[in-house]
Amino acid sequence: MLSDRQLLILKIIVDDFIRSGQPVGSRTLSKKEQITFSSATIRNEMADLEELGFIEKTHISSGRVPSQKGYRYYVDHLLPPVRLTQKDVQTIQSIFHEQIYELEKLIQKSAQILSDLTNYTTVVLGPSVKEHKLKTIQIIPLNAETAVAIIVTDTGYVEKHVVTLPPSIPPSDVEKMVNILNERLTGVPLEDLTDKIQTEVAHVLREHIQSYDHMLRMISSSLDLNAPAQMFLSGKMNMLRQPEFSDIDKLRALFNIIEQEKEFYRLLRKHNQQGIQVKIGTENDVEGMENCSLITATYSVGGEKLGTIAVLGPTRMEYSRVISLLNLVATDLSKALTMWYQKD
Amino acid sequence: MLSDRQLLILKIIVDDFIRSGQPVGSRTLSKKEQITFSSATIRNEMADLEELGFIEKTHISSGRVPSQKGYRYYVDHLLPPVRLTQKDVQTIQSIFHEQIYELEKLIQKSAQILSDLTNYTTVVLGPSVKEHKLKTIQIIPLNAETAVAIIVTDTGYVEKHVVTLPPSIPPSDVEKMVNILNERLTGVPLEDLTDKIQTEVAHVLREHIQSYDHMLRMISSSLDLNAPAQMFLSGKMNMLRQPEFSDIDKLRALFNIIEQEKEFYRLLRKHNQQGIQVKIGTENDVEGMENCSLITATYSVGGEKLGTIAVLGPTRMEYSRVISLLNLVATDLSKALTMWYQKD
């Protein structure tokens, strides 16, 4: 469909615009060494490319800028192979070489390194806690009225919840209840806990302890997980450096979306297949993200998807570099986690 | 030192500038109903006020703007009494009416409401965890190599730490150790834990369990609290609305300070006496905060300071309103916490 020469021109336009942020004109192009023909020819080709929707002008006599379709084509067919610098590779691997035992820390560190290296914003969706299996429940009375309920999963995830105790409940009852819960619920995925309690635990509790229904309500409420999966953000402020957000209003609009987290959650959840996914501008289908691209990758353990890691930047993003970096981080993270999970 | 008329003029200048953000000229002033004399008189008085350093011009023929000294005087002597609206008061009290059992949630909610009502940024320094007393330590093995150590304090604060276990340690040893620790350390303030372990627990452990030194190191490391006190931030993005930060570079400088948190920690720690404290511009002694004011208050339980709550805004801040709101939140928070702590 597109001639080789058109592809060449499109590629150079995108590359140059990503680098400089300035519209690219025929004169600039004709000076590139890869180009052997004149600026007039380029102008003709550019007119065609524009008609086909791959590039556009900012005003009637300006140079050309990639359109969303142009970026799309570039990402799909023209990505230059990138060789990451030795330094980048080392920086990334350094996180995974030191032993980190906490899932969250490892994820946070990955996000941070990625946002530092790219100068964009990184978002990570943690493993869905719902699938983690219960290791133990503890209820620790703080005073006569309140206690803190602690849930620990097999992954080392800890969630706490302060609850009220029924007035004048014997301490032995609390202990009894904890024993019953642990006995029956250890190994059960968190998402099934509520069901399991109703079907298998409720009647046992009823027999053994006072204030049965208060306690049951209490334990149910503390098991009712608020966050289905944790989200980690790193390098939000990097967006301040992007010239496309030098306008305070655009910046505010973007930060509103970022801070809400809701949309990101949705976007990251959507990525289900393996591999890298690039969503450009309106492809994200979020108002206010027209000027942004989101590159997502999944990380997994033994082929099973655990979570998603993504880089958010302007549509004028260093796709090639970001994809390589993201790829490396995602695979290294997967490897690290696989090792980690295998210890069980 | 200053005549009544000068005070009146100074006060109106500050009030008007806080409201409008525009330099205030003699003509504008002469139109205010409180003012009965002519603009020429005002000009004379303003010249004097400028000479004394209370106000300044942005350029040779501009209206006047309060200087830092002017704000200082205003805050110390000219603050108009503010009546909070019924609505504001209700909004604030609504948080404290609903029962919240988690210290952190209560604090976070306070911060959020304060930043919402003021449109500035709120920073809260939580109670120093070091002084909390240990309620219990739990060590929950996850697999052969790792376990999660959980510390619970009498305030319901929970800290977790993933640790490595010595290879092939008998599970009974872990249990024994936890028992010993709880027996000897319950009720001890967290800051004394390390000492106490060395002096009172080490030798007992030595007698009873294998891999004594690995276990000791492990438990020490997990007790070594990283954060001396938690810090909560709310409404960072409100700064985007302040016209003084419409310049991207100033914004970035400010966010750098905010995100670092270090400086804030220092600033909030400094506030030790009771009551409200207002630090204007360079009084904060932080590079990049010349255009900001920080209003701090402490909250306490039974007269003993627990933490600090503060509002950060531009020097052109609604001092009167913020002080009232902050005051209300701080006292209500203190009341709520006092009730909470009394339950023990």
Add this chain to the structure above:
DNA sequence: ATTTAGCACTCGCTTTATTAGAGTGCTAAC
């Protein structure tokens, strides 16, 4: 001795004009 009216003057901001530069599209020649 204050206070005020009047006036000349200073800037900053906005508007308008001008120009330089980059880029385009088209045509005609190669």
Add this chain to the structure above:
DNA sequence: GTTAGCACTCTAATAAAGCGAGTGCTAAAT
């Protein structure tokens, strides 16, 4: 099919002009 040449368009930068808000000073009024 390619390219040189040219007229044309639009932006961005610079300059000039005018407006408006504000000042300081002086001299008259109170």
